Amino acid sequence: xxxxxxxxxxxxxxxxxxxxxxxxxxxxxxxxxxxxxxxxxxxxxxxxxxxxxxxxxxxxxxxxxxxxxxxxxxxxxxxxxxxxxxxxxxxxxxxxxxxxxxxxxxxxxxxxxxxxxxxxxxxxxxxxxxxxxxxxxxxxxxxxxxxxxxxxxxxxxxxxxxxxxxxxxxxxxxxxxxxxxxxxxxxxxxxxxxxxxxxxxxxxxxxxxxxxxxxxxxxxxxxxxxxxxxxxxxxxxxxxxxxxxxxxxxxxxxxxxxxxxxxxxxxxxxxxxxxxxxxxxxxxxxxx
Amino acid sequence: xxxxxxxxxxxxxxxxxxxxxxxxxxxxxxxxxxxxxxxxxxxxxxxxxxxxxxxxxxxxxxxxxxxxxxxxxxxxxxxxxxxxxxxxxxxxxxxxxxxxxxxxxxxxxxxxxxxxxxxxxxxxxxxxxxxxxxxxxxxxxxxxxxxxxxxxxxxxxxxxxxxxxxxxxxxxxxxxxxxxxxxxxxxxxxxxxxxxxxxxxxxxxxxxxxxxxxxxxxxxxxxxxxxxxxxxxxxxxxxxxxxxxxxxxxxxxxxxxxxxxxxxxxxxxxxxxxxxxxxxxxxxxxxxxxxxxxxxxxxxxxxxxxxxxxxxxxxxxxxxxxxxxxxxxxxxxxxxxxxxxxxxxxxxxxxxxxxxxxxxxxxxxxxxxxxxxxxxxxxxxxxxxxxxxxxx
Amino acid sequence: xxxxxxxxxxxxxxxxxxxxxxxxxxxxxxxxxxxxxxxxxxxxxxxxxxxxxxxxxxxxxxxxxxxxxxxxxxxxxxxxxxxxxxxxxxxxxxxxxxxxxxxxxxxxxxxxxxxxxxxxxxxxxxxxxxxxxxxxxxxxxxxxxxxxxxxxxx
Numbered sequence: 001x002x003x004x005x006x007x008x009x010x011x012x013x014x015x016x017x018x019x020x021x022x023x024x025x026x027x028x029x030x031x032x033x034x035x036x037x038x039x040x041x042x043x044x045x046x047x048x049x050x051x052x053x054x055x056x057x058x059x060x061x062x063x064x065x066x067x068x069x070x071x072x073x074x075x076x077x078x079x080x081x082x083x084x085x086x087x088x089x090x091x092x093x094x095x096x097x098x099x100x101x102x103x104x105x106x107x108x109x110x111x112x113x114x115x116x117x118x119x120x121x122x123x124x125x126x127x128x129x130x131x132x133x134x135x136x137x138x139x140x141x142x143x144x145x146x147x148x149x150x151x152x153x154x155x156x157x158x159x160x161x162x163x164x165x166x167x168x169x170x171x172x173x174x175x176x177x178x179x180x181x182x183x184x185x186x187x188x189x190x191x192x193x194x195x196x197x198x199x200x201x202x203x204x205x206x207x208x209x210x211x212x213x214x215x216x217x218x219x220x221x222x223x224x225x226x227x228x229x230x231x232x233x234x235x236x237x238x239x240x241x242x243x244x245x246x247x248x249x250x251x252x253x254x255x256x257x258x259x260x261x262x263x264x265x266x267x268x269x270x271x272x273x274x275x276x277x278x279x280x281x282x283x284x285x286x287x288x
Numbered sequence: 289x290x291x292x293x294x295x296x297x298x299x300x301x302x303x304x305x306x307x308x309x310x311x312x313x314x315x316x317x318x319x320x321x322x323x324x325x326x327x328x329x330x331x332x333x334x335x336x337x338x339x340x341x342x343x344x345x346x347x348x349x350x351x352x353x354x355x356x357x358x359x360x361x362x363x364x365x366x367x368x369x370x371x372x373x374x375x376x377x378x379x380x381x382x383x384x385x386x387x388x389x390x391x392x393x394x395x396x397x398x399x400x401x402x403x404x405x406x407x408x409x410x411x412x413x414x415x416x417x418x419x420x421x422x423x424x425x426x427x428x429x430x431x432x433x434x435x436x437x438x439x440x441x442x443x444x445x446x447x448x449x450x451x452x453x454x455x456x457x458x459x460x461x462x463x464x465x466x467x468x469x470x471x472x473x474x475x476x477x478x479x480x481x482x483x484x485x486x487x488x489x490x491x492x493x494x495x496x497x498x499x500x501x502x503x504x505x506x507x508x509x510x511x512x513x514x515x516x517x518x519x520x521x522x523x524x525x526x527x528x529x530x531x532x533x534x535x536x537x538x539x540x541x542x543x544x545x546x547x548x549x550x551x552x553x554x555x556x557x558x559x560x561x562x563x564x565x566x567x568x569x570x571x572x573x574x575x576x577x578x579x580x581x582x583x584x585x586x587x588x589x590x591x592x593x594x595x596x597x598x599x600x601x602x603x604x605x606x607x608x609x610x611x612x613x614x615x616x617x618x619x620x621x622x623x624x625x626x627x628x629x630x631x632x633x634x635x636x637x638x639x640x641x642x643x644x645x646x647x648x649x650x651x652x653x654x655x656x657x658x659x660x661x662x663x664x665x666x667x668x669x670x671x672x673x674x675x676x677x678x679x680x
Numbered sequence: 681x682x683x684x685x686x687x688x689x690x691x692x693x694x695x696x697x698x699x700x701x702x703x704x705x706x707x708x709x710x711x712x713x714x715x716x717x718x719x720x721x722x723x724x725x726x727x728x729x730x731x732x733x734x735x736x737x738x739x740x741x742x743x744x745x746x747x748x749x750x751x752x753x754x755x756x757x758x759x760x761x762x763x764x765x766x767x768x769x770x771x772x773x774x775x776x777x778x779x780x781x782x783x784x785x786x787x788x789x790x791x792x793x794x795x796x797x798x799x800x801x802x803x804x805x806x807x808x809x810x811x812x813x814x815x816x817x818x819x820x821x822x823x824x825x826x827x828x829x830x831x832x833x834x
Contacts, residue, residue, distance in 0.1 A: 217788045219785055220781060220782055221690075221697060221785055
């Protein structure tokens with residue numbers, strides 16, 4: 001095991017313990033979004049109740065209307081949040097809210113973290129888009145794959161912020177701190193189980209938490225699971241170079257080969273699906 | 289002859305591989321472990337090695353390393369229950385063509401082996417290289433097995449259907465079915481997954497795809513559909529509220545658009561564009577029968593143009609079939625004193641060029657019109673099919 | 681991140697998933713029986729497969745003679761009558777190999793598969809250390825057993 005991986009493992013243990021104990025300061029999510037997500041856990045929820053919650057936050061109203069108007073091509077524009085929610089439907093609303101929450105985490109006032117966060121967010125959006133498309137074309141849970149793709153690396157900015165805070169304390173005590181490159185590598189080694197713990201802390205749907213937790217390994221006993229699609233998409237996106245930090249090219253190539261057999265996807269189909277992926281992700285981000 | 293070596297400690301797996309490949313007409317040898325595999329490779333030149341990972345005596349990665357170390361570049365397909373990333377990455381570094389994770393379906397094995405061998409469809413049908421006379425039985429003429437996933441299934445035997453409708457609203461299917469003539473065959477599905485499955489199994493003339501199919505990016509779905517249906521026209525199903533539905537659909541990569549909710553005119557245009565042969569003209573031997581026009585008055589121009597084009601296209605095949613005369617039955621065609629004479633003048637010229645005699649059947653009014661033009665007066669005209677046949 | 685050993689339902693799913701994919705034969709968890717396999721009613725053949733590494737695991741697959749014969753006939757695509765003992769052993773070894781790959785994946789173990797070995801006829805397992813499931817195929821009226829243990833194979 002490399003020293004970075006060793007540090008990351010130790011750090012992960014500390015961070016997980018703190019998340020569980022509630023002593024790690026996690027980014028505060030938009031209150032309206034989290035309340036709406038909470039309401040949406042009830043399968044019989046009325047969209048009117050969700051609308052009342054989102055209506056309190058002008059930003060959420062704007063985002064909902066924009067998403068609703070982009071959702072159906074050629075449809076007459078909607079102008080109220082009620083109309084917007086009706087057009088989007090529960091699945092897409094949940095996806096939108098998760099996206100809003102995730103986006104918030106990948107923003108930092110610290111310029112060093114912010115730079116890394118921008119790349120990580122682009123990576124996450126690309127993974128989400130690809131995982132959703134792959135899952136949808138195979139009849140798997142596309143929306144879960146999309147949300148898990150967005151959130152699979154959500155631990156990284158959180159751990160980065162934690163490291164920054166630790167660095168601040170270390171500097172005050174004149175303790176030697178790690179080099180910036182090591183810092184990025186350590187953050188990159190943090191596993192998806194921390195992201196799953198954060199999602200659980202945010203009380204996101206259990207299916208989403210479990211999917212994020214399962215991304216670490218292909219589950220060959222459930223070939224069409226959403227987690228497999230996210231893991232596969234993650235490897236493909238890294239292979240496309242849409243990533244921050246170093247990539248073990250051999251391991252990624254092996255994951256892609258295993259994933260292709262596991263999910264039964266042809267090489268030429270993959271080429272089509274990954275074509276222009278970075279631009280699609282960037283376009284998606286610029287629409288936020 | 290294509291030779292394949294299967295190296296697996298399981299006799300059952302070797303038997304499965306051998307059975308599949310023998311059916312494809314390949315020559316297959318077996319080895320129980322890496323050591324035996326290397327010994328076979330030292331004796332025989334193979335086109336492909338199908339290799340397991342975990343085996344006694346010498347495992348797959350070790351055999352692969354030794355064969356590559358000796359400069360043997362035979363393509364290798366890994367067939368294994370092992371998914372450990374470091375093991376697969378190690379094999380990839382040594383050079384493998386592909387990988388199949390057990391359990392596998394027989395068709396996946398066949399598809400990947402054929403892909404590894406980079407065989408053309410013709411070569412798949414006659415792997416012995418002997419063409420049609422290469423043998424009988426299971427070895428020759430076996431169509432390529434359906435690759436798993438989204439790959440295109442080429443080959444004979446695909447059912448032909450006119451239209452596939454992909455829309456998550458079942459009412460759309462019902463409405464369209466009610467509007468399309470009975471002779472236009474139609475399949476429908478509500479998801480991208482089913483659409484791909486159907487497109488792998490059948491050949492379609494036109495794909496009508498909702499541009500807002502849930503959970504999947506329309507452009508991405510369109511790309512996949514085109515990959516498996518390269519000859520189908522792909523039209524987007526677009527809402528009427530859009531300013532320019534066709535431009536919008538084209539922007540998304542579709543060939544055109546059909547507007548929802550459907551209206552008879554839109555459907556008529558769609559039919560004329562993609563299924564006009566059935567709607568405009570019927571051909572039986574040397575008789576070309578124009579079918580009745582049921583569309584709007586302002587769309588007649590398009591109908592005449594299409595009718596003329598189809599008749600002209602079909603003349604050569606009649607000449608090729610050694611007919612001397614062609615009978616054109618225009619009794620169901622709406623009489624147009626300008627367009628029909630021009631149509632007949634053009635067709636008569638074309639017939640003369642290729643050695644056919646044109647006989648026209650029509651209502652008396654049409655006969656009077658033709659008699660009024662010197663170019664059409666000379667074309668034999670009859671008021672019944674029987675009379676035309678007797679004249680011919 | 682490694683997980684617990686799968687329970688009987690999941691083990692049944694895993695075995696059935698493998699046989700269904702390879703030769704269209706499904707298994708379901710059999711109703712509880714008075715006699716549990718391996719200790720009171722030894723199966724005819726048992727195959728053990730170790731997964732060595734940081735967390736050693738052993739996977740066992742067993743069948744009675746009829747079950748082994750039917751599995752063999754499916755694996756080898758031949759009549760049950762022409763299946764001999766070596767073919768049954770081979771089929772059970774391969775089934776153990778593929779099921780072990782699945783168990784490893786479900787448990788999130790990044791460890792390499794070992795080689796399957798056929799146990800002594802009528803071999804008993806100390807069931808207190810194993811998580812086991814008895815499976816039956818309704819179509820073929822045969823029974824097979826699957827078990828996983830955190831103890832190294834002996």
